[in-house]
Amino acid sequence: MGRHYIPNSAHKEEMLKEIGFKSIEDLFSDVPKGFVKEFNLPEGKSEYEIFLEMNEILNKNKTILEMPTFLGAGAYFHYVPAHVKYLIERSEFITSYTPYQAEISQGMLQALFEYQSLVGELVGLEIVNASMYDWGTAMAEAALMSARVTKKEKFIVPTHLHPERKKVLHTYTAGPGLEIEYVKWNERGQLDVEDLKEKVESAAGVYIEIPNFFGLIEEQVKEIGEIAHDAGALFVVGVDPTILGVIKAPGDLGADIVVGETSFLGSALNFGGPRAGILAVKNERKLIRQMPGRVIGMTKDAEGKRAFVMTLQTREQHIRRAKATSNICSNEALVAVAAAIHMATLGPKGLQQLGEIILKNTAYFKERISEVAEIPFDGINFKDVLVRFEVPYDIIHEELLKRNIHGGFYLRPHFQELGESALFAVTETTRKEWVEILIENLKEIINMARL
Amino acid sequence: MGRHYIPNSAHKEEMLKEIGFKSIEDLFSDVPKGFVKEFNLPEGKSEYEIFLEMNEILNKNKTILEMPTFLGAGAYFHYVPAHVKYLIERSEFITSYTPYQAEISQGMLQALFEYQSLVGELVGLEIVNASMYDWGTAMAEAALMSARVTKKEKFIVPTHLHPERKKVLHTYTAGPGLEIEYVKWNERGQLDVEDLKEKVESAAGVYIEIPNFFGLIEEQVKEIGEIAHDAGALFVVGVDPTILGVIKAPGDLGADIVVGETSFLGSALNFGGPRAGILAVKNERKLIRQMPGRVIGMTKDAEGKRAFVMTLQTREQHIRRAKATSNICSNEALVAVAAAIHMATLGPKGLQQLGEIILKNTAYFKERISEVAEIPFDGINFKDVLVRFEVPYDIIHEELLKRNIHGGFYLRPHFQELGESALFAVTETTRKEWVEILIENLKEIINMARL
Amino acid sequence: WKEPLIFELSKPGRVGFTLPAPIENIKIQIPEHLKRDQLELPELSEPEIVRHYTRLSEMNYGVDSGMYPLGSCTMKYNPKINEEFANHPKATLIHPYQDERTVQGALQIMWELEQWLKEITGMDRFTLQPAAGANGEFAGVMIIRAYHLDKGETQRNEIIVPDSAHGTNPASAAMAGFKVIEIPSNEQGMVDLEALENAVSERTAGIMLTNPNTLGIFEEDILEIAKIVHKAGGLLYYDGANLNGILGKIRPGDMGFDVVHINLHKTFSTPHGGGGPGAGPVGVKEHLVEYLPVPLVEFDGEKYYLNYDLPKSIGKVKEFYGNFTVLVRALTYLKMMGREGLKEVSEIAVLNANYLTQKLKGTKGYELPHKELRKHEVVFSAEPMKKDTGVKTLDVAKRLLDFGLHAPTIYFPLIVHEALMIEPTETVSKEDLDAYVEALKQISKEAYTNPEIVKTAPHNTAVRRVDDVLAAKKPIITWRMYKQLKEKGEVDY
């Protein structure tokens, strides 16, 4: 029952006596009568028993290594180098709290400063916070922030927005009553710029993603930014950081705020979490003052030596309470550190290579899948590819699963207009054999269905 | 190809130039012509590819968690607490060398001193070295040491000695030409004391084990020690340290030298290695001077503060060269530290409980297995139990394996006189269900064979 | 010592990686205007990276380094066995959109964890989605909002919060669009019932409470409070940050709370990672279940599945299903501790806090305002010391670092001047507590005899006292900012 974690279990009497109490119950004398109860919970167990039990439960999962898997749609199988995992498991990092005492937290503070700096280089902006919960909440907070900065109440997003992020955005903006307006996609799966122009008036912010939900690289990023700026709106760009070795920094494309998912670097899939959100803004006072989240700054110590510390805290809840720019307190620091280590590992060449490999693998996949299905949108894909089938996709999914292959993310429940489509994804981890097995089996399944 | 481990790969020209060389080949100009060749080896791969490849290979193994397994015979499935594994993987420990520079190696030195101290308490002796390779080599070195100390050339061991240790002993004693004499077991599976008395004359050492190879607790330890001492021989006891919470310290039973396997505490099975050998001796000058291996001692630093350092090095090969007490240099330090952490975790109560649980589980197993087979020797068993079947054991083994159960260690190839016997083992990790499945299936198999 | 920034360790040409080759070498033409042309990341080899972050880690204090008694943070020991399952390939290499039949283990973990949390808190259902306490608070107040709107009570736009509350409480309420009404504590450090009576109205959506509160004091009048708020039509929200003080003995649900959030990274031993990831599951009573975020994890007796069919749901407060590997850790811990273990946790946590309270009480310079009996934490005031010697709480905190100890939470709760908020948790030893008290007494002695040594502390740390005013005045947030300022000669550090 875990008494081995509780050193003083053996010294109750001794300690009570020293402080003049008779029993543990005395320490709970302030609790109203009848409150204390016996809980209906299992007895504690030994570590070995838990080891067997948890192994048994976990073994019910089938990992992506155990079946070729083509799921993406906002969560991707990237390889995490072993040293990244080792380093963030060092107890000085993982068991520390938010670095309130800077003098004994320089390691975590500097690591987070480096995270901010590396993200700053990637996205081309100077102000980066120490992480949000994930891309979705970072985007939602960017929407709220846009409204505070511009004092307007409409936020424009693409119709082809990730269903998860769509839901998060709606929940986050419900309280303050922001209006969410959707802009259509055009026949090439790109944002319909004409539609945007019609809707942009009185917008607090305009949001697009690189790549977009269909895996396509949006081609008119600069133009969209200009349309937003002309209308007095902030330009908010969501980005998958693994593309930034091959695509220009959003900051250089006009973005005022950049959000994204930093766990694509340095973290495993983890069934969807922990993740960590990127939030970066231009170096402008009005933006900095309204940004959410924790920020680490460089300063010096009493001897003039370089040091790091949490800074710009007057925006935060523990100081500003109800008037804070956000309620965020715990963030995803360790995920950010893992991303920093992974970014430092890749360096400029590695990040470029990573982007290129993914582009090439995606192109290869597109080529192969087009043997058996339709690709409704041309353009350059990164990771995700929208694929349309003649056969109902749920049937295909079932058949693939029987053959120990996991297909893509079924789109019909979310975008009925796309019919029997699914998002299939590849990354640098995808093996040629996996694609071959998929195509082979798809051919068989489709032929079977045709009969 | 691993260039990411080699920082200066990118700076060859720069560095060569600085030191006045033209090419890498210049640095190898002292190598006779024609020696340098292209090797017939695979190309290097990325970490991710190796990750897939090694996983695939390792997945061909079936672990003891994947089938109830009753193997023991010198290697046992004990549970290793998670914190032990975490701590020894800390890079300051695992990536350090032998602690030659004491001032920056106090952590490893103190941990090893604690290992020596904990083993000292367990075995009841004051002098313990910082580890041998394993029980077998520790025993073999104890034999050599006995010969040096007593200037005699015969070493007495039980006939029921582990086949692995038997082989190691023969190899180690071949050079100096020690004679190995075997003493029989009696009808209870215990050492035949009468036989010993006949053979003990002119022996350098007499060796017994607790428990013995049949898993039985030798009952006449003190008597055997006295017989050895009366004949002027050293009394060497091999011990499984996990029994020492319930059995008296060998030092208190008359042992001059204690050897054993320390990896039973803190290490996994690891397919048989790494392991680590215990070697402890009485606090007597002539023994200390002849003992093999590295020893850590307590001392003080220039300011009088307690410190630790490698000591008594004049016995060792780097000082004494051909006259050293052993050639051992690298030992099994990290395995010893793991054992120390595990011992500290168990403490006196835990070690006693562990011993008791194993005794009880072994007794339970004996009771159950006797439903289907014969137990030739009575007495108290610890972990191993010698079981004799009516049916050839290789057939039983095959049938069990088909049913996803791994039986015991077949004895016939090693001790023909024991017939269709096998050593079956249990520990604190053995589950009731496993035993039940085994008995059920054994019944079925034996019935089937009878038909 | 000073460790350079990773950028400063860079040397062009070095690589820290080897990537697999692409499947086929297909040429892709990125449009010129979108093509990346420069990227100033550092270039290092793997050994250098490992050494850099190893050294940084050694400049950081964690729970494994020693006592870490941050009040309201519950920095207990994080069992290593938790990590083993959190890092298990069967937990890390699964995709959130996998067919449910292929992730039954993951869903079982979530479902089992929910059952534990329900019994521990006395609530009827839980969402495990929130990534942190504040994220949970936001979900909770959004549920309260949805409930009132659903009932047509659109006028309920106020959330009541005591002045001793965590800052996240008012911030979360505000984020959900509520007006925050703050009420004062009474001199015993508890909710002032009269003030509460005056604050409630038909505009009251609910009250957010911590119990034991941030002073470590159990709100004895909790049943009365619940009655007042419920009578006014409001709901009670329980901030679970301080659950460790009553764990396994008393349940928020039994006290009348309608919504509860729990910090798994506090009470249930998952490590805080230097600021996250955490997890803030939210539990509700039956009448609020339909507003929970989607999806819920269900079990039909045979298989586990995700239920998105909640038309009145508040939606989502985070992508996917929460910080899954944090949930794995918490469940591991719960299974290990079991019923008696959890009770032992709060009993010893409370014993430790009161032991420290009684041992420190009466030391010159520190005052113990409010009631003496505490639960898991205690708040002292160093106001007398400040008055007598000019030594501030901040100085005391910094001086503690010189003893190899972590400071308590300081200047919080706001209602105590020069507050020192100490929460030892159940995983510290008596010797640790004695050493902590001894250090605080020693500092008191120093303050009254040689205040300079305290005011200029710390002296034995990797850096001396850090200038946070400069940090705010001249923000340097990234390497690119630093380089610019450096070029202009505006920084010398």
Added chain:
Amino acid sequence: WKEPLIFELSKPGRVGFTLPAPIENIKIQIPEHLKRDQLELPELSEPEIVRHYTRLSEMNYGVDSGMYPLGSCTMKYNPKINEEFANHPKATLIHPYQDERTVQGALQIMWELEQWLKEITGMDRFTLQPAAGANGEFAGVMIIRAYHLDKGETQRNEIIVPDSAHGTNPASAAMAGFKVIEIPSNEQGMVDLEALENAVSERTAGIMLTNPNTLGIFEEDILEIAKIVHKAGGLLYYDGANLNGILGKIRPGDMGFDVVHINLHKTFSTPHGGGGPGAGPVGVKEHLVEYLPVPLVEFDGEKYYLNYDLPKSIGKVKEFYGNFTVLVRALTYLKMMGREGLKEVSEIAVLNANYLTQKLKGTKGYELPHKELRKHEVVFSAEPMKKDTGVKTLDVAKRLLDFGLHAPTIYFPLIVHEALMIEPTETVSKEDLDAYVEALKQISKEAYTNPEIVKTAPHNTAVRRVDDVLAAKKPIITWRMYKQLKEKGEVDY
């Protein structure tokens, strides 16, 4: 700082464990005379144990802490990916006596590793059994012994060893029952051919050589040496400690060696663990295969199996099959590096050693005896410094620690007075090398201007210079010895 001994942290009643219950509570009666009656182990809880060993680890220097240029030790960076497979349940939770059909993966790993080692060394078969270099040497010389005995050459009882050899070489030969004949090096630091000619006879069983030798010098006359020894009927043994200097470029087998051992924990990046576990596989040419230890790992094209059928085998030098998880690490490394990678290793290792040699050369107080061109390591002599200033090599080594650097191997090889034996390896950066040279130059300056600071070094370490004379004079090897001496008042530390 000072961390108490684990015994000193004990408090009676504490437990650090929870064990599973026995299957059935059967009472066992241990005979009274064998029953344990006292056991003085420390009593601690898990958090205390973790903190203790975490603190100890922080008082230790590893490869991840910085440059670690111990000569002949090849302290290269240990890739973390190696650890992942060494700790994989599929590697750790298998029993050595499992049916071969259930451990095909483990056997494949051993078989594949053998294929790599064969090609790298030019040998025909390997045993992976030896646990360390010295254990491998013992196996190797026992094979040489078995060979001669089998041929009826019972008079061959001498092994020749150069005076620059590692101490393990003569010790291993002696353990195998051989007489050791030491021969001097010539002034170039290589084997003196004339001395060798004089040493060989019909009693010569073999010669043990390291090439590059312990001075880091390649034995240019190796073919001549081989010829002399073979002609006399002896065999050539290759001590692989220095293989890193020729890896992937030159093979001992091609130089005429008959037996080779390799230190996987040096050349193939497996961590040394503060002294072990290592692994010392031994390879032999065809004519010696039948004497290898049992079992060998075989592959019949379909399955892997263990072959015990070697009637002339020397037997076993260790239980089971060697340090398996060390083998896993080495194979991982080899697969990653591949052909060009291994070549790159030795080329850069040699470049780094010569870079350091040239940069340090000419610094006052340090002398570079023998040839200039080195392979993976270099040996300087601080004899001039000692003569000039009284500062000994030991002092220089200790002073290096103050710079946050690990000292080189000192006072070895024995043929160089005041030796500093430096092996940087390929995993250090140019900056590391420059910093190391800079530190040695600085120490030279100090020696000639302010020798006291060097003689009393180190100053910035966890403890000051450790008194090893006292340690040997008054041995305290265990807690129980310490307690006795303490009681008698004989120790004050």
